[in-house]
Amino acid sequence: MTAYPRPHERPRRLRTTPALRRLVAQTRLHPAELVLPVFVRDGIEEPQPIGSMPGVVQHTPTSLVAAAREAVDAGVGGIMVFGVPRPQDKDAGGSAGLDPDGVLNAGLRALRTELGDDTVIMSDLCLDEFTDHGHCGLVDDAGRVDNDATLEVYAEMAVAQARAGAHVVGPSGMMDGQVQVVREALDAAGHRDVAVLAYTAKYASGCYGPFREAVASTLEGDRSTYQQDPANRTESLRELRLDLEQGADMVMVKPALPYLDILSDVAAEADVPVAAYQVSGEYAMIEAAASQGLLDRDRMVMETLTSIRRAGAQILLTYYATRVARLLGG
Ligand code: PBG
Numbered sequence: 001m002t003a004y005p006r007p008h009e010r011p012r013r014l015r016t017t018p019a020l021r022r023l024v025a026q027t028r029l030h031p032a033e034l035v036l037p038v039f040v041r042d043g044i045e046e047p048q049p050i051g052s053m054p055g056v057v058q059h060t061p062t063s064l065v066a067a068a069r070e071a072v073d074a075g076v077g078g079i080m081v082f083g084v085p086r087p088q089d090k091d092a093g094g095s096a097g098l099d100p101d102g103v104l105n106a107g108l109r110a111l112r113t114e115l116g117d118d119t120v121i122m123s124d125l126c127l128d129e130f131t132d133h134g135h136c137g138l139v140d141d142a143g144r145v146d147n148d149a150t151l152e153v154y155a156e157m158a159v160a161q162a163r164a165g166a167h168v169v170g171p172s173g174m175m176d177g178q179v180q181v182v183r184e185a186l187d188a189a190g191h192r193d194v195a196v197l198a199y200t201a202k203y204a205s206g207c208y209g210p211f212r213e214a215v216a217s218t219l220e221g222d223r224s225t226y227q228q229d230p231a232n233r234t235e236s237l238r239e240l241r242l243d244l245e246q247g248a249d250m251v252m253v254k255p256a257l258p259y260l261d262i263l264s265d266v267a268a269e270a271d272v273p274v275a276a277y278q279v280s281g282e283y284a285m286i287e288a289a290a291s292q293g294l295l296d297r298d299r300m301v302m303e304t305l306t307s308i309r310r311a312g313a314q315i316l317l318t319y320y321a322t323r324v325a326r327l328l329g330g
Pocket of ligand 1: 128136173208210278280
């Protein structure tokens, strides 16, 4: 027999036993860094299932508080709240999003009243759930999303959300200058301690499809004049620079799994905590495959989240947050 050379180095040695693998693992998930996105819908008596997101529901104000309590008890670090108004309350200006008694602000108030500072209550700061045309901003006569007119609405919305009890507001509309305007509006209204989680790199992604059902959005057209082109990489660093200059306290990359390169770039540059959002379509892909027995759900959930963490996200938004926290024994 030929005497083949023996390897000098044996990386397999550190993979020998579960205990060894655990000892040398470089990436760990912890419940405290998970954030659960939740939907609260106006005008319903019972929680409503979302067809494209099996296992996720639109909550009533009561079930919202219960779900948040469950998440917090499991160790989840925060809740991100999205509002779903009644169809008849949507208008061109998204006024239901500004209304202190609108579904989102009422939901935030209920959460803050019940949970106090036990968790971090975050609010989506965007118009698409509240506009009848479904865009994230105001639309001008020529049918374009008007950046600067939208900023004024975001400013008002931020203050309404802070008053309702949000610890963190998350401007997600990708309007230029949104972080600065939101920060100044919060400060001027005395909410200096309310933090801004900037959706820094947000791509115009097919992965938001199920979310549109979740918030009953009737988008006309698409978002490619304000969300980023999936083909582009360096502009995320530009968006990061602008968000940091404007006072972002945390920055986010979204979607997560198809954008790990972006996440890694952003994490290398940012001196604030970096979050990533495993969005509705990423959830739906895992659910679709798992329900057909093609993939093991929990394995895929843990592997995708570990990868997102490894790429540089410190905070993970995922519809699996409560499930994962329990799996982790939190
Ligand atoms: C905008 C917003 C969206 C999501 C979060 N915030 C939708 C969009 O930009 O079209 C998507 C989240 C998900 O898909 O889970 N308000």
